[in-house]
Amino acid sequence: MSFWKKLEAVDARIIYLILWIAIGLPLLTPLYLPLSISPDTVNYHKAIEALPAGAVVAFGMDVSPAGYGGELGPQARATAYHLFTKPIKIVFLSFWETGAPLIQDVWKNRYVADAMKDKKYGEDYVNLHWIPGTETGMAAFAEDVWKTVPADYKGTKLADLPMMAKIKSVNDFAMLVCIETGTPGGPEYLRQWQARNRNLKMLVGSLGVSVPANIAYMASGQYISILRGGRGATEYQYILKIVTPTDVQGSDAMTMSHVVVLVFLLLGNLGYLATKGQKGGKK
Amino acid sequence: MSFYKRKELPIVITAFCALLAISAYFLKIPEAKSASTTVQTWMLVMVNFAVVVGFLMVIRMHKKRIDKRQPGDKSWLFSVWLIVLLIAYVLLGIYGVESTRTAAPTNFWTFNWVYTNAIVALDSAMYSLLAFFIASASFRAFKARTKEAGVLLISGAITMLYNAPAGSAIFGPLAPSFNDLGDWILNVPNMAGFRGILIGAAVGAISLGIRVLTGRERGYLGAGE
Amino acid sequence: MAVDLATMLGIYVYALFALGAYSFTYKDNSFFKFAEHTYVALSIAYNASVAYGYIRFTAVQPVITGKDATFLIPLVIGALFIFFFSKKYFWLYRFPIAIITGTGMGLAMSGTISAQFLDQVVATVRLPLYVVDKVLGFRPMDTLNNWLIFIMVIGTLAYFFFSITPESSLGAVTGKLGLIGRWTMMVAFGSAFGNTVMTRMNLFIGVYKNLLRDYTSFLGLAALILVVATLEGQRAKKSAQ
Numbered sequence: 001m002s003f004w005k006k007l008e009a010v011d012a013r014i015i016y017l018i019l020w021i022a023i024g025l026p027l028l029t030p031l032y033l034p035l036s037i038s039p040d041t042v043n044y045h046k047a048i049e050a051l052p053a054g055a056v057v058a059f060g061m062d063v064s065p066a067g068y069g070g071e072l073g074p075q076a077r078a079t080a081y082h083l084f085t086k087p088i089k090i091v092f093l094s095f096w097e098t099g100a101p102l103i104q105d106v107w108k109n110r111y112v113a114d115a116m117k118d119k120k121y122g123e124d125y126v127n128l129h130w131i132p133g134t135e136t137g138m139a140a141f142a143e144d145v146w147k148t149v150p151a152d153y154k155g156t157k158l159a160d161l162p163m164m165a166k167i168k169s170v171n172d173f174a175m176l177v178c179i180e181t182g183t184p185g186g187p188e189y190l191r192q193w194q195a196r197n198r199n200l201k202m203l204v205g206s207l208g209v210s211v212p213a214n215i216a217y218m219a220s221g222q223y224i225s226i227l228r229g230g231r232g233a234t235e236y237q238y239i240l241k242i243v244t245p246t247d248v249q250g251s252d253a254m255t256m257s258h259v260v261v262l263v264f265l266l267l268g269n270l271g272y273l274a275t276k277g278q279k280g281g282k283k
Numbered sequence: 284m285s286f287y288k289r290k291e292l293p294i295v296i297t298a299f300c301a302l303l304a305i306s307a308y309f310l311k312i313p314e315a316k317s318a319s320t321t322v323q324t325w326m327l328v329m330v331n332f333a334v335v336v337g338f339l340m341v342i343r344m345h346k347k348r349i350d351k352r353q354p355g356d357k358s359w360l361f362s363v364w365l366i367v368l369l370i371a372y373v374l375l376g377i378y379g380v381e382s383t384r385t386a387a388p389t390n391f392w393t394f395n396w397v398y399t400n401a402i403v404a405l406d407s408a409m410y411s412l413l414a415f416f417i418a419s420a421s422f423r424a425f426k427a428r429t430k431e432a433g434v435l436l437i438s439g440a441i442t443m444l445y446n447a448p449a450g451s452a453i454f455g456p457l458a459p460s461f462n463d464l465g466d467w468i469l470n471v472p473n474m475a476g477f478r479g480i481l482i483g484a485a486v487g488a489i490s491l492g493i494r495v496l497t498g499r500e501r502g503y504l505g506a507g508e
Numbered sequence: 509m510a511v512d513l514a515t516m517l518g519i520y521v522y523a524l525f526a527l528g529a530y531s532f533t534y535k536d537n538s539f540f541k542f543a544e545h546t547y548v549a550l551s552i553a554y555n556a557s558v559a560y561g562y563i564r565f566t567a568v569q570p571v572i573t574g575k576d577a578t579f580l581i582p583l584v585i586g587a588l589f590i591f592f593f594s595k596k597y598f599w600l601y602r603f604p605i606a607i608i609t610g611t612g613m614g615l616a617m618s619g620t621i622s623a624q625f626l627d628q629v630v631a632t633v634r635l636p637l638y639v640v641d642k643v644l645g646f647r648p649m650d651t652l653n654n655w656l657i658f659i660m661v662i663g664t665l666a667y668f669f670f671s672i673t674p675e676s677s678l679g680a681v682t683g684k685l686g687l688i689g690r691w692t693m694m695v696a697f698g699s700a701f702g703n704t705v706m707t708r709m710n711l712f713i714g715v716y717k718n719l720l721r722d723y724t725s726f727l728g729l730a731a732l733i734l735v736v737a738t739l740e741g742q743r744a745k746k747s748a749q
Contacts, residue, residue, distance in 0.1 A: 012419045016533045019418050023713060027720055036462060065403040066410035069714035071707060097558045098406070101389040101398060129387050132562055133327040136608075139304075139615045140323035143316065147324055150566060155385040190627075191619020208446065208706035212699050215469055216478040220631030222623065229703065230710035231446050250713050257414070257709035258447035262440060264422040269436070272426040293602040297610035304614025319611075325582035326611050328567040329604050331559035332586035338556050339593065341548065361545045368549040376557020386561035394557070400518035401525055402554060404715070405547040408529035411711035415533045417704070431694045438698025439705075446706045467653075468699055475657045476696025478628050479664025479689065485624035492617040495609065503609050504602050 004271040015264070022260045026252035030245055033252050040218070041235040043225035044203055045082070047175075053087040055174040056167060060189065061092060061106070063099040067181035067207055074233035074247060075205035076102075076179045077109040078240055083177070084115035089163050090125040091173075093149075095137055095184045100130035100153070111242045122161040129153035134184040138192040142170035170197045179205040186214060190222055205232070230254055290507075294498040301496050338373075342366055372397065438472075441465050516722075523725040526715050527733055537737035632661050663688030 051057065059080065063072045083090050094100040104127070106112055119125055128149045131137040140148040145168055151157050158164040166172060170193045180186050186204045194200045201224050206214050208229030217223045227236055234251045237243040286292065300322060306312065307319035345362035352359035372394075379391025389395040427433035445465025494500040528543030567583050570576035585607065591600040635658055639650040667689030670682040719726045 008423065012423075013534060015419050015422055016415045019415060019712075023709070023716060024720075027713070027716060038466075064410075065406035066711055069403060069407040069718070070411070070711035071714075073714070097555060098402075100387065100558075101395060105399075130558060130562070131327070132559070133323070133330050134612075135619075136323050136326050136330075136612050136615055139619075140320060140327060143320045143323070147320060148327065151386070153385065153387050154390065155383075155565070187624065188619075190623035192615065195619050195622045208703040208710070209700070211703045212469070212473050212696060213477045213481065215474045216481055216628065219470070219474050219478070220627050222627055229446070229706050230713075231706065246717065250710075250717060253713045253716070254706065254709060255447040257713070258443045258705065261418055261421045261705050261709075262443055264418060265425060265436065265440060268422040268425060269427055272428075288599040290602070293606035296603065296606040297613070300607050300610030301614035301617070304611050305618050308615070308618035321578075322607070322611055323615075325579075325585075326608055328563060328579065328582040329586040329589075330608060331563050332589040332604070333608075334552075334556050334559040336589050336592050338552055341552055343593075358541070361541050364542070365545040365549045368546060369553050372550055372553035373556050373560075376553065377560055380557070380561040380564060386558075386565040388557040388561050396514060396518065397550065398554065400521045401546065402550050404522040404525040404718075405529060405543060405550065407711060407715045408526040408543070409547060411708060411715055412529065412532065414708040414712035415530075417708050431690070434691065434694045435698040435701065438695045439701040440698075442699045442702025443705055446702060468695060471653050471656055472660060472692050472695040473699040475660030476664050476689075476692045478632065478657075479661045479668070479692070480696075481624055482628050482661075482665060483668040485620045485628070488620050489617055489625070492613050495613050503605060505598065505605075507598060 002275070004274045007267065008271050008275070019257070019260055022256045023253045026256050027249050030249045031252040031255075032248060033255055035234060035238060035251060037235045037239065038228065038232070040225050040228060041232050041239065044227055044232075045236065045239050047201065047203055047224045048079070048082050048086065048177075051086055051088050051175060055088045056163075056172055057083060057088055057090050058173050058176045059083065059090050059092045059103075060176060060178040060180070061094040061099040061103045062096045062178060062180045062185050063094075063102060064096065064181040065098055065102070068099070068102050068105075071207055071230040071233060072179050072181065072205060073102075073106075074230070074237065074250075075227050076106050077112055078233060078236045078242060079177055079179065079203075079205060079227075080106050081109070081111045081115050081242060082236075082240055084112060084119060084125075089123075091128060091164075091167065092125065093128040093141075094130050095132075095134060095188075096181065097130050097132070099181075103127050103129075103153075122156070123163050126161050126163060127153045135188045135192060138184060138188055142193050142196050145169060145172075170200065173197065173200060175201040175203065177203045177205070180210065181207060182210070185210070186217065186223065190217065194222065203227075290501055290504050291498075293504055294501070298496050298498070301492070338369070341369065438468055441468055445469075519722045520725045520729070523719055523722070523729050526719060527726075527729050531733045531737055534734065535737050535741050537733070537740050539733045539736060632658060659688060660692040663690075664692050665689070667693070 061076060063076070068076070080090075092103045094103065107116060116125075129152065131141055131149060133140065137148070145164075146158055149158065152161060173193075176189055176193060178186050178189055186202070186206065189202065194202060202222065203225055204214055204217075204223050205227040206229065208231075211226065211228045214223065214226045218226055227233060230250070231254070234243065234247055237247055303315060303319050303322060307315045345365050348362045349359045349366075375391075375394050375397070376388040379388035379394040380386065383390040389398055425432075425436060427436050441461065441464055444461050445468075491500065495503070525543050525546065528539040529547075531537055531543075532540040563583075563586075567579040571579050571583065585604050588600045588604050591597045594600075635654040637651065637654055637658065639647040639654060641647055663685045666682050666685035670686055
């Protein structure tokens with residue numbers, strides 16, 4: 001059997017083991033590979049910087065546990081940190097039942113907790129927890145916040161939360177930051193929130209897999225900007241100067257994983273081209 | 284069959300609810316808006332009952348597996364584990380809701396502990412299994428057999444080099460070109476392709492909506508007359 | 509001390525379930541089946557628990573306290589879902605489905621027309637096909653890019669709307685446009701593939717980082733699972749022979 005045919009017949013578990021080792025090495029010792037910052041991340045940062053004092057921002061934590069553990073957790077923590085450093089009001093909410101408990105996990109991050117020190121719950125930020133109904137829930141919330149959400153995550157009535165007195169519908173929000181895994185997410189917010197409040201600015205932190213579709217919404221001006229998956233999260237952390245060694249290790253590991261996949265693609269296609277002639281040109 | 288048992292009445296209800304939502308959206312009639320918001324708020328309560336159907340279906344399915352067990356086959360034990368865990372965690376959740384007097388069961392420490400250490404681990408691991416299969420498929424399956432496949436692979440490879448944060452470090456003087464090329468692919472052909480797909484999907488969604496409104500699409504009502 | 513124990517136990521439980529799930533890449537084994545069944549059970553139970561909490565405090569509480577008795581209506585209609593399991597009264601199940609589908613469909617259609625259709629079409633039509641910057645003057649690359657986007661969007665739409673090429677002179681035009689659309693989508697899907705690799709790898713890296721919190725749990729459980737899976741595989745081979 002030729003070298004290429006032997007290579008093609010290699011056990012898949014060897015490939016999996018190579019992946020474990022290639023990703024594990026940078027997680028054990030960071031390589032500190034350089035990182036360039038994309039214009040989209042800069043624009044995301046600028047949009048939050050430009051928020052006027054007293055602006056009300058909705059923070060949609062529409063994530064699954066898997067998405068949060070991978071790319072969206074760093075995005076959410078960096079965004080929450082940035083928002084808490086501004087003199088604005090934040091309404092945390094989620095249309096994913098799995099995303100709602102992760103709002104408190106974001107608050108536990110040391111940078112976010114530090115930025116929250118001078119903020120008062122009920123006056124500067126609230127957590128409205130989970131709202132069911134996906135897109136219908138978004139529409140109901142957009143029309144009448146108080147009718148849709150009777151209480152916050154601890155059961156406190158909205159009447160007992162001072163900042164909610166002036167927040168009755170989507171028209172009272174200046175910006176929506178949506179950290180999304182999938183549906184419901186950005187497009188659903190566009191259809192139900194931005195369609196009702198054309199002045200609502202939208203920033204979206206998305207998984208890498210959603211970036212190609214989100215670029216179209218960004219190009220049309222419906223989103224101001226997006227964070228592009230794990231890379232966008234790391235870039236944002238660099239801008240905010242809150243990047244940790246663990247984040248650097250993750251970034252290096254992401255590079256190694258891409259290099260491994262590219263090498264496999266190259267080897268696989270070289271093997272195909274080499275054996276194509278031996279098969280008599282058959283596809 | 285009596286009229287109220289046939290599909291026509293639910294179709295009329297579907298159409299009425301849809302038209303109420305559409306009229307509230309476009310016509311800005313305060314009464315329609317109020318009625319629509321009320322129906323939407325009620326809907327948020329109704330959709331939660333659908334979980335009960337899924338819950339009972341899973342129990343029914345695994346009970347069948349337990350009933351059909353063969354001697355020597357131990358896989359039915361996993362079905363027993365599933366049913367026991369399902370009921371136990373729901374009871375823990377209900378206890379959490381009642382003891383904390385809040386709608387969120389994760390306010391109860393034990394329930395949240397299981398969520399953080401078991402559900403998050405399982406969800407993340409199950410979805411990330413695809414990483415292995417992508418690596419394996421890159422080697423075995425993603426071959427440039429046609430010109431179109433070749434273009435797809437090249438576009439994918441450039442995007443991966445653009446996304447890998449240290450693509451610029453690896454390629455040295457060529458790095459800005461890769462960044463620019465990756466940027467161009469994302470903002471021009473990718474954006475154009477997905478914009479076309481979005482517009483096409485929007486037209487498809489609207490036509491499906493009209494089909495449902497006019498009763499031509501009845502699959503959502505289940506089998507039978 | 510209790511908190512430390514809970515954290516340590518949490519790390520071991522996390523490692524058990526994550527490695528149990530990954531063991532499928534080695535071979536199908538009991539640990540994977542255990543992880544899989546646990547995942548199904550906990551996911552459904554979690555959803556049921558949050559649903560209970562929402563119904564209890566949003567609908568049942570106002571009815572019991574008399575604050576808003578109208579919530580009795582969605583409670584009664586929602587309860588009709590249970591007739592999904594009845595052959596005789598299955599028709600009752602259709603009422604909540606009809607309300608949910610109708611309302612959801614109406615809202616989605618309304619929003620789709622503006623957000624997904626009009627805004628995207630307007631953005632395409634409004635692309636300047638001759639880009640001039642006030643300071644830098646004529647911008648050839650931006651102009652070329654806008655022309656490309658314009659043609660590619662039309663090409664992609666032609667590919668979908670004229671998937672059966674009409675037998676006329678128009679057919680030649682739509683056919684060519686459809687070809688442009690197809691190549692555009694190949695590049696777009698390649699970009700989607702590249703971004704999908706990033707997402708999936710980041711999902712795995714996230715779990716890997718958590719596994720490395722404690723080497724004992726990671727390596728110990730990994731070794732245990734590998735041994736058990738290998739023994740099970742050998743036993744299955746022997747019984748097959």
